[in-house]
Amino acid sequence: MAEVFIYPATSLILSDLVARFGHKPLGTALSVRERIQTAGLDSPPLEMTPDDAKKGLRWAAVEVPSGVRGRMSLFGPLIDRAEAAIIVRNPDFAFGCMGCARTDELVEFLVKQKKIPILELDYPADEEEGIIFVRRVKEFLTGLGGSS
Amino acid sequence: MKETIPPLYAGTVTKYVFIESYKATPDDIAARAYEVSGRVMIKETCFGLQITGEEAEVERVIAHIRAFDPAHIYVKDRGFPPGDPRRCRANLGGARPGYFGHEYEMGFIRRIAIGLEELESPSERPVHESEQKETEGLSVKRLMELIEQEA
Numbered sequence: 001m002a003e004v005f006i007y008p009a010t011s012l013i014l015s016d017l018v019a020r021f022g023h024k025p026l027g028t029a030l031s032v033r034e035r036i037q038t039a040g041l042d043s044p045p046l047e048m049t050p051d052d053a054k055k056g057l058r059w060a061a062v063e064v065p066s067g068v069r070g071r072m073s074l075f076g077p078l079i080d081r082a083e084a085a086i087i088v089r090n091p092d093f094a095f096g097c098m099g100c101a102r103t104d105e106l107v108e109f110l111v112k113q114k115k116i117p118i119l120e121l122d123y124p125a126d127e128e129e130g131i132i133f134v135r136r137v138k139e140f141l142t143g144l145g146g147s148s
Numbered sequence: 149m150k151e152t153i154p155p156l157y158a159g160t161v162t163k164y165v166f167i168e169s170y171k172a173t174p175d176d177i178a179a180r181a182y183e184v185s186g187r188v189m190i191k192e193t194c195f196g197l198q199i200t201g202e203e204a205e206v207e208r209v210i211a212h213i214r215a216f217d218p219a220h221i222y223v224k225d226r227g228f229p230p231g232d233p234r235r236c237r238a239n240l241g242g243a244r245p246g247y248f249g250h251e252y253e254m255g256f257i258r259r260i261a262i263g264l265e266e267l268e269s270p271s272e273r274p275v276h277e278s279e280q281k282e283t284e285g286l287s288v289k290r291l292m293e294l295i296e297q298e299a
Binding site: 012013015016025028029030031037038124125127138 | 156162224225226234248249250253258259260263266289290
């Protein structure tokens with residue numbers, strides 16, 4: 001079973017398909033869960049703390065906006081763990097109130113730097129593309145080995 | 149909401165179960181989940197369920213539910229447990245922040261369902277690998293979708 005980073009990291013479709021084909025999806029939920037289940041001085045009303053923007057310095061430079069660094073404190077550890085990645089190109093909901101285009105670019109860059117197997121796709125626009133989407137994901141995940 | 153919130157349900161996992169099926173409703177899968185619920189906590193929602201508990205137990209319940217309609221039941225991890233005051237709409241007064249992402253993907257998840265059904269029982273329908281091409285800019289299909297959404 002390989003640990004597969006998914007992006008958008010909150011994607012239901014990618015998370016489901018990765019788990020369905022026998023691997024572990026690495027999405028934001030894992031990072032958030034770790035934060036809210038860890039007791040500490042913060043145990044904050046929100047899941048992000050000022051410290052997260054500092055932790056993000058490991059993946060983004062200091063002049064990068066704190067929003068990007070805060071997001072990287074969630075995505076960065078997942079990218080470090082990832083043995084493979086599936087990325088949907090330009091998903092609408094990863095920009096605007098749900099996301100951040102600069103973080104998208106940085107995440108894609110970091111994943112590509114890591115030299116792990118990557119599958120890049122677009123969300124399916126019709127039924128035929130849906131069939132191709134699922135088939136490609138399955139082929140990619142089967143190629144990673146160890147799937148059940 | 150400035151008070152400190154202690155870690156809730158430490159050591160557990162929470163998973164969303166979404167259903168988009170013509171054979172079953174969220175109510176049906178809830179009944180099916182209760183059949184084998186054991187030590188997990190189940191919250192019924194309009195789109196499916198949230199299941200909280202030890203990972204192995206949660207996976208067992210999910211496997212039981214999924215067998216009902218494999219291509220139309222989808223599962224993903226959730227960071228927060230159900231009812232967490234930081235996310236529950238009862239405290240926030242609006243849809244929880246992650247809702248919009250789910251709403252977006254549920255809009256076309258039937259295309260994924262067709263893909264999964266096709267894997268299970270391949271039909272004669274010809275599918276050309278070149279269909280999903282790398283396009284520059286806005287495709288006609290996408291433009292039509294936008295027009296329909298706005299109409």
